[in-house]
Amino acid sequence: MSKEWEKELHEHLRYEPDTGLFFWTDKAHRSFKNKLAGSLDNEGYIRITFQGKHYQAHRLAWFMTHGKWPNQQIDHIDGKRSNNQIHNLRDVDNQTNACNRNKASSNNKSKLLGVSQHGKKWQARITRKGLIKHIGTFDTPIEAYEAYIRERSHG
Numbered sequence: 001m002s003k004e005w006e007k008e009l010h011e012h013l014r015y016e017p018d019t020g021l022f023f024w025t026d027k028a029h030r031s032f033k034n035k036l037a038g039s040l041d042n043e044g045y046i047r048i049t050f051q052g053k054h055y056q057a058h059r060l061a062w063f064m065t066h067g068k069w070p071n072q073q074i075d076h077i078d079g080k081r082s083n084n085q086i087h088n089l090r091d092v093d094n095q096t097n098a099c100n101r102n103k104a105s106s107n108n109k110s111k112l113l114g115v116s117q118h119g120k121k122w123q124a125r126i127t128r129k130g131l132i133k134h135i136g137t138f139d140t141p142i143e144a145y146e147a148y149i150r151e152r153s154h155g
Contacts, residue, residue, distance in 0.1 A: 001069075009050060013037055015064045020084035022048060022057060044081035058084045062091065110141040114148030117141075124148040 011027045024032035038048040038057050046057035058074045061084045070091040077088050110116060114124050114135075122144040124135035135151050138144040 005051070009060075010064065013048070013050065013060070013064070015061055017061070017065060017086035020057075020061065020086070020088065022046075022060070022084075040082060046082050046084060058089055061086060062089055110144070112141055112145040112148075114152070115141050115144040124151070126151050 012025055014023045014025050015021075016023070022037040024035050024037050026033055038046040041047045048055050048057050048060060050060075056074075058076065058081075059070060062070045062074055065086050072091055072093050075090050075092045076083055077090060080088075110122060114126055115122055116125070117123075118137055121137045121139065122141045123137045124144040124147040126133050126135060126148060133151070135147045136144070138147065
């Protein structure tokens with residue numbers, strides 16, 4: 001992004017690191033002045049449209065605070081995708097970010113985090129530091145999930 005773009009961003013948007021909220025400034029269009037910027041998307045993230053392009057608010061928060069884009073992914077430490085307080089954001093790799101996940105991906109048949117179908121049984125697995133640990137195979141997805149939760153809490 002150019003210095004001109006960055007300057008305009010700071011002129012039109014105000015980020016409050018303590019609340020994680022963005023507001024349009026006096027330089028923004030009259031009807032937006034001092035109004036909350038952004039909207040919640042289907043995945044629970046706040047998205048802000050600036051100069052015709054959509055940005056995830058957590059990445060903008062990082063940029064506006066640190067003066068550069070994150071090197072990797074922005075992780076919401078508390079797992080709440082709409083909480084963009086700067087102390088709740090960290091620049092991490094994909095594996096570290098995935099550790100904070102608190103729901104299964106949409107294509108997971110069990111709909112339970114850490115659980116997948118394995119033949120007629122259900123297996124529980126957890127990934128730590130890039131290594132997959134097989135927890136066990138169970139008769140029901142609930143049993144597998146309970147084992148996953150026990151393993152996760154013993155971290």
